[in-house]
Amino acid sequence: xxxxxxxxxxxxxxxxxxxxxxxxxxxxxxxxxxxxxxxxxxxxxxxxxxxxxxxxxxxxxxxxxxxxxxxxxxxxxxxxxxxxxxxxxxxxxxxxxxxxxxxxxxxxxxxxxxxxxxxxxxxxxxxxxxxxxxxxxxxxxxxxxxxxxxxxxxxxxxxxxxxxxxxxxxxxxxxxxxxxxxxxxxxxxxxxxxxxxxxxxxxxxxxxxxxxxxxxxxxxxxxxxxxxxxxxxxxxxxxxxxxxxxxxxxxxxxxxxxxxxxxxxxxxxxxxxxxxxxxxxxxxxxxxxxxxxxxxxxxxxxxxxxxxxxxxxxxxxxxxxxxxxxxxxxxxxxxxxxxx
Numbered sequence: 001x002x003x004x005x006x007x008x009x010x011x012x013x014x015x016x017x018x019x020x021x022x023x024x025x026x027x028x029x030x031x032x033x034x035x036x037x038x039x040x041x042x043x044x045x046x047x048x049x050x051x052x053x054x055x056x057x058x059x060x061x062x063x064x065x066x067x068x069x070x071x072x073x074x075x076x077x078x079x080x081x082x083x084x085x086x087x088x089x090x091x092x093x094x095x096x097x098x099x100x101x102x103x104x105x106x107x108x109x110x111x112x113x114x115x116x117x118x119x120x121x122x123x124x125x126x127x128x129x130x131x132x133x134x135x136x137x138x139x140x141x142x143x144x145x146x147x148x149x150x151x152x153x154x155x156x157x158x159x160x161x162x163x164x165x166x167x168x169x170x171x172x173x174x175x176x177x178x179x180x181x182x183x184x185x186x187x188x189x190x191x192x193x194x195x196x197x198x199x200x201x202x203x204x205x206x207x208x209x210x211x212x213x214x215x216x217x218x219x220x221x222x223x224x225x226x227x228x229x230x231x232x233x234x235x236x237x238x239x240x241x242x243x244x245x246x247x248x249x250x251x252x253x254x255x256x257x258x259x260x261x262x263x264x265x266x267x268x269x270x271x272x273x274x275x276x277x278x279x280x281x282x283x284x285x286x287x288x289x290x291x292x293x294x295x296x297x298x299x300x301x302x303x304x305x306x307x308x309x310x311x312x313x314x315x316x317x318x319x320x321x322x323x324x325x326x327x328x329x330x331x332x333x334x335x336x337x338x339x340x
Contacts, residue, residue, distance in 0.1 A: 002043070002190065004040055004186060004187075004190040005040040005043045005044060007181055007182070008040045008177060009049055011177050011180070012050070015155065017121075017122070017175070019049070019050055019051060019052070022052050022120075022122075023053040023118050023119060023120040023121060024041075024052050024053065024120060024121060024122055024123075024124060025057050025087075025111065025114055025118065025120045025122070025123040025124065026038050026054055026055065026056050026123075026124045027058075027059075027107075027111055027123060027124065027125045028057065028075050028078065028126075029075075029199070030058070030071040030078075030199035031126075031200065032184070032198040033126035033128055033178065033187045034125075034126040035187075035191055035196060035198040035199075036126065036178075036182075036186075036188075036190045036198075037126040037187075038056060038082060039190065039191065041124075042054075042083075042084070053085070054082075054084045054085070055084065055085040055086070055114075055118060055120070056075060056078065056079045056084050056085070057086075057110070057111055057114050057123070058071070058075040058076075058086070058087075058088050058089070059088075059089040059091070059111070060072045060088065060090040060091075061090075061091070061103050061106065061107070062093070063093055063099075063203070064201075064203065067202060070199070071199050072088060072090075074199050075088075087114050089114070091106045093106055098319075099209075101293060101294065108158075111158070112158055112159050112172065115158065115159070115172045116159065121173065122158075122172060122173035122174070122175045123158055123173070123174050123175070124175050124176075124177060125175075125176050126187070127152055127176045127178065128179065128186075128187060129180075129181070129182060129183045129184075129230050130183055130184040130215075130230055132151050132152055132179055132233070132234040132237055133219065133229070133230045133234050133237075134211055134214050134215055135152055136149060136151045136233045136236065136237045137233065138211060141214075142295075142297065143296055143297025143300075144292075144297075145278065145279070146240055146243060146244045146247070146279075147244050147292070148292060149236075149237065149240045150238075150240045150241035150244050151237040151240075152176060152179060153176070153241060154175070154176050154177070154180055155174070155175055155176075156174050157171045157173060157174070158171075158172045158173060158174040159171060159172045180234075180238070247279070262332070262333065263330040263332050263333075264280075264330060264331045265330055266307060266326065266329050266330060269281070270307060270308070274304075277304070278304075281304075282300070284333070285333065288333045288335075289322070289333075289335075294318075294320070295319070299316065299319075303324060306324065306326050307331070309326070320335075321335075321336020322334065322336050
């Protein structure tokens with residue numbers, strides 16, 4: 001058994017996931033990371049280490065014309081080669097908003113729907129140490145708080161927000177089994193070793209995207225200072241995750257439920273320390289928005305100024321047409337209007 005496959009099996013055991021009688025969705029773009037994950041799981045199934053139902057899931061964003069269609073054909077052939085089931089999704093992604101965010105939302109909506117339809121235990125994505133380091137740097141550049149600097153988690157609930165709204169008991173996990181140990185060079189080498197081709201996304205060369213600039217410009221510069229910068233940044237992110245979880249456990253026991261309602265009291269916010277107030281605002285917005293994506297340090301600084309300004313009726317504009325308004329002793333959050 002190759003070391004890559006062995007390490008994946010070790011991670012599977014460490015995370016305590018089932019070895020039989022469960023359906024697992026594998027998100028596959030066609031790139032080296034997702035192909036190596038599918039390849040290793042195929043080997044584990046062949047060796048009877050995992051007796052699970054594996055389903056490949058590919059979302060065609062239709063952003064790159066014929067290249068996107070070739071990606072889809074490639075994944076179809078891959079599913080046939082590995083004898084895995086396959087689900088294909090597609091959708092026209094709006095280019096009027098943030099393209100990366102729109103594409104991500106469409107992809108995860110598809111993965112969630114697929115997992116729910118198949119009653120899956122989990123969805124696997126092939127994020128690596130490189131992705132973790134890039135996410136950490138992007139969050140740092142944006143001025144994120146402790147939660148944002150924790151970057152990606154190895155394990156989270158995929159349909160948590162939907163479960164809360166629809167009162168669902170069954171929760172589907174999102175698992176990133178390569179995140180804590182595999183680098184991009186490892187996934188590429190594993191594919192080469194097994195003589196398995198993989199696709200390359202031409203948008204990964206487009207410096208208009210922030211993540212590409214971090215990957216192509218910033219990280220190589222940092223590697224001149226420290227060749228192990230990817231591992232170190234990833235480790236920092238994981239340590240910050242633990243710190244954030246400790247604080248979250250404390251807040252659950254001590255923070256009042258008002259901070260999770262549609263409005264939030266200005267007096268209560270002003271009585272908090274700056275750190276407590278910042279965390280309360282972040283939790284409040286995360287609860288109402290679903291996440292903190294696209295929010296930068298400037299947004300939280302503007303909210304802080306709004307809290308202590310003497311005039312009512314002022315507002316802070318957030319991305320996607322969202323606003324925070326101060327009135328009658330409270331802050332009010334309002335989502336942007338959806339154009340039909």
